[in-house]
Amino acid sequence: MSQKIIEGMFFDELMVKCEKTPDTTIVTFENGEYGDEPLTYRDLFVNTCKVARRLKDSGIGRGDTFSLVMRNHPEFLYCMGAASMLGAVVVPIDPRSKGGKLSYQIKDSSSKGVIFTSEFTEEVEKSLAALNGVKVLGVVHKDGFAAPPREKYRDFNEILSGPEVPPVDGRNDDVKAPLEIIYTSGTTGDPKGVLIKGNRMPMFKLLAQFVWGYTDADKLYTGLSLTHGNAQAVTLVPSLMLGVPSVISRKFTKSRLWDICRKHGCTTFSLLGGMMMGIYSEPRRPNDADNPVKKVISAGTPIAIWEDFEKRFDVKIHEWYAAVEGGFAHNPPGAGPVGSFGKTLEGVMEMKVVREDDTECAPHEIGELVFIPKEGKAEVEYVGKKKASREKTRGGVLRSGDMCHRDENGWFYFNFRKGGGLRRQGDFIQPEYIEKVLADMDEVSDVCVYGIPAESGAPGESDIVAAVVPAVGKTIDPGSIFRRLSASLDNNSVPSYLQVVDEIPKSASEKNLDRILRGEFAKDAKNVFGSGDYR
Known part of the structure; x- marks a missing residue:
């Protein structure tokens, strides 16, 4: 090798691993x-x-x-490695993005070209028609997809089946150079692109060693989209850099998750809170606890199902908190109270809950969660959005936008997203408790509870809507559901409406996109049932 190896550089790490253990299935x-x-x-x-x-x-x-527009495929990894080698910036886009949202991310990131799988040809072509100067760099074909338009675009399969070539001359040697632009979920509006530098990759390796505690005996699993920071930080990068084998599903499947882990012998996987409720709502099976998984690394475990989930599937939950912009806290199994996302890393950063004037909240007082680095100032770069970047780190601290509280012992808890709390007749409502009751019903396979402006017109008050997906072969009886909800919940927590839907729309991070459900909601719609009609 004529060029110096840069420790921590994504491509260089792959090259070194290839030299040492080329035939290891990783x-x-x-x-x-x-x-x-x-x-x-x-x-x-x-x-x-x-x-x-x-x-x-x-x-x-x-x-x-x-830009990349694809689900989880090997080509995703090749493109990440190629970007690292070239010093280019890869923009992984949630493949469920369509129309204006897809065009927006391609344009907002100043992408010169797009690589996509043939299943998304129609959507990509529609988006490119509205953009100038963005070219197709290649189309990937997989079994089950429509044949790629080979007469129009370069077939990526042809490139990969071609002769071997050496690394390009003059490889990127700056580990601090930008490597990715990862877009936020966009749950409240247009997503923002967060610039990720190459030196973040070795941080994921350190977390895997000293926080998650991965060992050579582990096999990792994820079904989260690689377009989301979680899948890269908790599974992909630790797997590649530590040499711990991993299994990555093309897309998340709550019904096959445990069977996949059994087949491949996976010992740990990563979840987000919305996914956990979906898994919990699957019909119970006699072999639920018969699986090789020891630990679930979860961000946002609903407190209402935390202990039941551990017992039912015989696993331990390692709860954590982070965002693609930064910040970190965790609650290892047995360390802190159920429901807490933990404490931050001592000596690295400080975590506080503050009021609007930045004074610190008292224990159990709800305020905004902020992170203060021990050295330097917090920095976030939203691509093309200097004002939003400055506001995110105003005063040298990272402002999460999450409303939280801490207890007397310094353990932190999530309450709601800033501006997004549910309040009814003066009470703050925890949607997860409503969702648990619904998820325990045999006829419900997925659920999302959200608020709409209260019919009373009271400022800040909400009427509650429970969107439910019927289980296969089951029908929804609104009267029966409302009766069981009333028997299990206090009056203020019983939803005002049931909204029966075919599926709960999700973001790339499997967050429930309640704004879409809210946009589709109408009190007189055929799929909406009011609790007042069943009293």
Whole structure:
């Protein structure tokens, strides 16, 4: 090797691993009925070099951005490695983005080109028609997808099946150079692109070693989209950099999750709170606890199901809190109270709950969660949004936008998103308790509880809507559901309306997109039932 190896550089780490253990199967992409795609370090290195050469020949170089529109596939990893090698910036976009939202992210990130899987050809072409100067860099084809338009675009499969090529000359040697732009979920509006530098990758490795406690005996699993920071931080990067094997599903599946873990011997996986309620709402099986999983790394475990989930599936929950912009806290199994997302890392940062004037809240007083670095100032760069970037770190602290509280012993708890709390007749309502009661019903396979402006017109008050998805082969009897809710909940927590839907819309991070449900809600709609009609 003529060029110096840069420790912590994503591509360089792959290259070193390929030299040492080329035939180690490190990542297996689980594709359901279409079969698995196991990758060795040699596969990763060889194909990353091919993709980097293709990108360079297409005019993608240092500082240039290009977008990915695909689910979890090996090509995602090759593109990340190629970006690291070239000093380019990869923009992974939630493949469920359509129309204006997809166009917005491609344009907002100043992407020069797009790589996508053929299942998204129609949506990508619609978006590109509204943009100028953005070219198609390649189309990936997979079993089960429509054939790619080979007469129009370069077939990525052809590139990968071609001859091997060496790494490009003049590889990127700046580990602090931007590597990715990861967009926020956009649960309240247009998503914001967060610039991620290459030196964040080795931080994920350290967390895996000293916080998650991964060992050689582990096998990691995720079904979260690689377009989201969680899947990269908790599963992908630790797997590649530590040499701990992992399994990554093409997309999240709550019904097959445990069977996948059994088949592959996975010992740990990562979840977000919305996913956990969905898994919990699956019909109970006699073998629920018969699985190899020891620990679930979860961000946002609903307190209402925390202990039941651990007991039912015989796992321990390692709760944590973080955002793509930064900040970190965790609550290892047995360390802190159930319901707490934990404490931050001593010596690295400080965590406080503050009032509007930045004075610290008393225990159990709700305020905004902020993080203060022990050294320097908090920095966040939203692409093209200097004002929003400055506001996010006003006063040198990272402002989470999450309303939280702490107890007398310094353990922190999430309450609600700033501006998004549910209040009814003066009481703050915890949606997760309502969701648990519904999730325990056999006829419900998924649920999302949200608020709409109260019919009373009281400022800050909400009427509660429970959107439910019927289980396969089951029907929803609104009267029966309202009666059981009334028997299990206090009066203020009983939803005003049931909204029966085919599915709960999700973000890339599997957050429930209640704003979409809210937009579809109408009191006189055929799929909406009012509690007042069943008293």
